[in-house]
Amino acid sequence: MPRKLRVPTYSLHRATGQARVRLDGRTFYLGQYQSSESHRRYRELVDAWIARQRSGAKVEISVGQLAILYLQHAEAYYVKGGRQTSQVHSIRSALRVVVKLFRNELVSNFGPLKLQKVRDEVLKLGVARVTVNRYIALLVSAFRWGVSQEYVPAPVLTALESVQGLRAGRCTARETKPVSVVPVDVVLKTLPHMPRNVGQMVELQMATGMRPCEVVAIRPCDLNTSGVVWEYRVDPGSNKMHHHGRTRIVCIGPRGQELLKRALPSRTTAFVFPSQPDGMTSYGTAAYRRAITRACEIAFGMPVELRDINKTLRGMKDVPPEEKEKLKKKMRREAKEWRAENCWAPNRLRHTFGTLARREAGIEAARVTLGHSSAVTSEIYAERDLEAAKEIVKRIG
Numbered sequence: 001m002p003r004k005l006r007v008p009t010y011s012l013h014r015a016t017g018q019a020r021v022r023l024d025g026r027t028f029y030l031g032q033y034q035s036s037e038s039h040r041r042y043r044e045l046v047d048a049w050i051a052r053q054r055s056g057a058k059v060e061i062s063v064g065q066l067a068i069l070y071l072q073h074a075e076a077y078y079v080k081g082g083r084q085t086s087q088v089h090s091i092r093s094a095l096r097v098v099v100k101l102f103r104n105e106l107v108s109n110f111g112p113l114k115l116q117k118v119r120d121e122v123l124k125l126g127v128a129r130v131t132v133n134r135y136i137a138l139l140v141s142a143f144r145w146g147v148s149q150e151y152v153p154a155p156v157l158t159a160l161e162s163v164q165g166l167r168a169g170r171c172t173a174r175e176t177k178p179v180s181v182v183p184v185d186v187v188l189k190t191l192p193h194m195p196r197n198v199g200q201m202v203e204l205q206m207a208t209g210m211r212p213c214e215v216v217a218i219r220p221c222d223l224n225t226s227g228v229v230w231e232y233r234v235d236p237g238s239n240k241m242h243h244h245g246r247t248r249i250v251c252i253g254p255r256g257q258e259l260l261k262r263a264l265p266s267r268t269t270a271f272v273f274p275s276q277p278d279g280m281t282s283y284g285t286a287a288y289r290r291a292i293t294r295a296c297e298i299a300f301g302m303p304v305e306l307r308d309i310n311k312t313l314r315g316m317k318d319v320p321p322e323e324k325e326k327l328k329k330k331m332r333r334e335a336k337e338w339r340a341e342n343c344w345a346p347n348r349l350r351h352t353f354g355t356l357a358r359r360e361a362g363i364e365a366a367r368v369t370l371g372h373s374s375a376v377t378s379e380i381y382a383e384r385d386l387e388a389a390k391e392i393v394k395r396i397g
Contacts, residue, residue: 007046007050008021008022008023008046008049009021010030010038010039010042012033013029013033016029017032017033018030018031018032018033018038019031019032019033019034019035019038019039019041019042021042021045021046023045023046023049024049028041028045028068028069028072029072029075030042030045041068044062044064044065044068045065045068045069048061048062048065060106060107060108061106061107061151062103062104062105062106062107063098063099063102063103063104063105063106063107063110064099064102064103064104066107066142066143066146066151066152067095067098067099067142069146069149069151070091070095070142070145070146071088071091071092071095073145074087074088074091075088078091080236090134090135090138091138091142093135094122094134094135094136094138094139094142095138095139095142097118097121097122097125097135098118098139100121101114101117101118101121102114102118107143107146107151107152107153107156108152108153108156110143110156110160111156111159111160112159112160112162112163115136115139115140115160115163116163118135118136118139119132119135119136119163119166122135122136123171123172123173126174127173128173128174128175128176129166129168129171129173129174129175129176130176132165132166132173133165133166136163136165137165139160140157140160140161140163143156143157143160144157179347179348179351180348180351181348181351181352181355182344182348182349182351182352183352184206184352186344187202187206187344187349187352189299189300190202190292190295190296190299190344191203191295192299193294193295193296193298193299194291194292194295195291197263197273197274197275197283198273198283198288198291198292198295200259200262200263200273201215201216201273201283201288201346202292202346202349203259204218204256204259204260205346205349205350205353206349206352206353207252207253207255207256207259207353208232208250208251208252208253208256208353209250209349209350209353209354210232210250210350211347211350212285212288212289212346212347213285214232214234214248214250215273215288215346216271216273216282216283216284216285216288217234217235217271217282218232218260218271218272218273219235219268219269219270219271219272220264220265220267220268220269220270220272221268221269222234222235223252223260225257229251229252229253230251230252230256230257230260231249231250231251231252232249232250232251232252233247233248233249234247234248234249234250260272265279267279275287285346288346289345289346292343292344292345292346293339293343293345296339296342296343296344297339297342297343300342300343302335302338302339302342303338305331306331306334306335306338307335309328309331309332309335312331313327313328313331
């Protein structure tokens with residue numbers, strides 16, 4: 001008599017509040033415990049597992065099951081500094097579209113035409129062309145991972161890779177505006193309306209060309225202050241290219257040094273620009289950007305009713321709910337348009353610095369000071385870049 005198949009249970013992981021199931025020695029986290037989404041994920045994974053157990057052979061999985069497995073992998077893999085990166089959010093958004101259309105389709109039947117249908121669905125969301133191409137590339141990456149785990153036949157991946165990205169001027173998707181510099185006079189008008197820490201970070205970015213994630217994470221222990229030009233060795237958790245084996249060193253000249261001297265804490269492991277009084281909690285890049293946006297709203301006169309739409313609507317007690325909903329959508333659209341026209345983001349400060357570096361010493365100077373590179377360079381080239389960067393920041397930083 002064959003042994004009765006025991007189905008793995010749906011259980012609670014108390015530390016995180018997530019549902020989980022253990023299959024073939026691997027733990028799969030399913031999302032918020034007792035949520036409908038977690039139960040759906042559980043059923044899909046267990047159904048595939050039961051089919052494999054009963055057949056005694058590897059059973060094909062559906063697109064929906066592949067999405068769950070790949071998202072589980074992505075949530076564990078795309079982590080930096082103890083936090084999931086924005087890549088996870090992008091992957092989740094891309095998978096949501098393909099699951100909506102082809103949840104029950106076997107992965108072996110998912111070909112280029114179906115991928116193009118997904119692309120058409122993404123286009124309906126009104127996102128930019130580069131975002132459409134990014135979503136499709138992420139979906140192809142999911143199938144590539146599936147091939148490596150023997151969930152997907154290799155020919156399926158080869159076929160999907162034949163789908164080309166949308167080209168500028170040859171599709172209906174909108175184009176994004178290139179990131180532009182922030183005029184110095186605009187920054188100066190905004191500075192008085194920022195919290196002290198945020199204003200110091202803005203000035204330091206302008207003097208060094210740091211990325212927002214680098215300036216919020218700087219600590220005294222990351223600085224080498226022995227030379228004429230200081231060196232900031234970016235922590236791997238904030239280094240965008242650390243997973244490519246590249247070390248990022250930011251050179252800090254006289255102006256940047258003066259800014260830091262006024263802000264350096266006594267504890268070497270404390271953040272120079274903390275979000276909390278204890279000094280051990282840094283600003284997040286999102287909070288940093290929001291603080292700059294709020295300063296722009298004040299500095300450039302955003303209408304009060306658009307700055308806090310919910311508060312404005314709460315004051316309209318005689319307006320019917322359905323009219324309020326229409327008004328809310330209209331006001332949100334107007335607020336978005338106003339911010340797009342009048343607010344600037346911290347990543348644009350790098351472009352301001354890069355433009356100045358290029359004007360002073362050429363395109364190569366801009367490349368080495370901003371830390372740009374097309375490939376992993378040898379130690380000889382890295383050393384040359386560091387010396388060139390030091391010379392530039394002596395003059396402009």
